[in-house]
Amino acid sequence: MRLALLILGVLVVTESCNICYMITEPDPTGKMRWVFPYPDPCHQCGEIRPGGVNMRAPKRAFKPEYHDSLLISSDPAEICKFLNCKPTLVCENSNFTISCDVGTIDVKWALYGREDGTIDCKINKAVPCGDPTTSLTTVQEACQGKPQCAFLAENDFFGGDPCQNVGKYLVVHYLCSWENVH
Structure with a gap:
């Protein structure tokens, strides 16, 4: 199984399935919250696991979605419900x-x-x-x-x-x- 890692632990992907990691970082108000550091988690994440911590929010080319709670799941229906994905x-x-x-x-x-x-x-x-x-x-x-x-x-x-x-x-x-x- 291969593992690709983008610096700062932002993106981790295995070859066998789309594993995404929810990380914590400061939201725009400075409050530490859970976040998906992916532009389209509805179509990128087949499994969600807890990830690391960013003490400063990195600059991204997209607006991330912040959450007050953590989701750990490999159930597509549960992931879609949590993310409010639209089919x-x-x-x-x-x-x-x-x-x-x-x-x-x-x-x-x-x-x-x-x-x-x-x-x-x-x-x-x-x-x-x-x-x-x-x-x-x-x-x-x-x-x-x-x-x-x-x-x-x-x-x-x-x-x-x-x-x-x-x-x-x-x-x-x-x-x-x-x-x-x-």
């Missing part, structure tokens, strides 16, 4: 695009259809429908291991209409995997 979502017959600035796409979950809830997309029936297994396989075939991916989210792409006369959408949860980054 990548498009309505049917719309262009779907995802990309990774560093690494490649690792699709974790997908659904073409509709879940319980109130996501718009031309609702004419709020009927849950669609097959997450088929959706995941289809999106993985198109995107897995690539730095970027784009396609039209439509019935033909997913092998047919999973729910007739219902406004559908595609929702995808993914990470940017660093497995092949050296």
